[in-house]
Amino acid sequence: xxQVLDRSTCVELLQTVVIGRVAWxxxxxxxxxxxxxxxxxxxxxxxxxxxxxxxxxxxxxRRLCFEADDVEPALQVGWSVMLTGRAEVITDPDEVRRLELxxxxxxxxxxxxxxxxxxxxxxxxxxxxxxxGGVTVERxxxxxx
Numbered sequence: 001x002x003q004v005l006d007r008s009t010c011v012e013l014l015q016t017v018v019i020g021r022v023a024w025x026x027x028x029x030x031x032x033x034x035x036x037x038x039x040x041x042x043x044x045x046x047x048x049x050x051x052x053x054x055x056x057x058x059x060x061x062r063r064l065c066f067e068a069d070d071v072e073p074a075l076q077v078g079w080s081v082m083l084t085g086r087a088e089v090i091t092d093p094d095e096v097r098r099l100e101l102x103x104x105x106x107x108x109x110x111x112x113x114x115x116x117x118x119x120x121x122x123x124x125x126x127x128x129x130x131x132x133g134g135v136t137v138e139r140x141x142x143x144x145x
Contacts, residue, residue, distance in 0.1 A: 005125035010081045013070070013125060014040050020068035022047070022118070024057045024087075032057075038066070039104045044085060044119040046099060048112035058087035058116040066118050081125035083118060090115040 005013070014020075023033040034054065036047040045066050049055050057064060064087045071078030090096060099115050106112050 001129070003127045003129060005079070005081070005127055007123050010083075010123050010125040011040060013079055013081050014045065014068055014083075017068050017070055020045065020047075020066055022054060023065040023067070024062050026053070026057075027060075037104060037106045038068070039102055041099070041102070041117065044117050045083060046090070046102075046104065046115055046117045048104060048106050049114050049116055050110060050112050051114075054116060055089065055114055058089045058114075061086055061088065063087075063121075064118050077128050079125060079127040081123070083120045083123050085119040085121035087116055087118050090117055 018037055018039075019035055020038050021033050022036050023031065025031050032053055036049070036054075038045045038047040040046075047054075049058075063084060066083040067080065069078060069080040090099065096115060
């Protein structure tokens with residue numbers, strides 16, 4: 001049975017993974033979804049970026065959606081958390097110095113000099129827990145023992 005997660009559980013789960021996806025709709029109406037390394041900071045998530053679409057969306061103050069999850073296909077369990085809020089480029093020098101000390105290391109080696117925060121105006125999550133009595137495995141059509 002699907003569980004709806006409270007805000008504190010959503011934050012705890014976000015702190016257990018390092019990759020999420022940022023999504024937004026451009027001014028021309030195109031939907032964009034990209035993976036990012038991130039860290040939970042205060043009331044939202046922070047990621048680093050270079051010049052480009054993500055930075056443009058943040059500078060425009062667009063509402064962005066952020067999603068992260070973790071699944072175990074063999075057990076058919078997992079969770080998903082979605083955070084929605086306005087993006088902002090962090091420019092305060094003290095805040096930038098503080099963030100540079102945190103374990104936020106993009107996998108892409110290209111320089112990412114800008115920090116972007118999405119404040120959690122909305123934070124929702126859900127989880128598929130283990131089923132009582134074990135795990136059910138469904139066979140594909142035509143599959144035999």
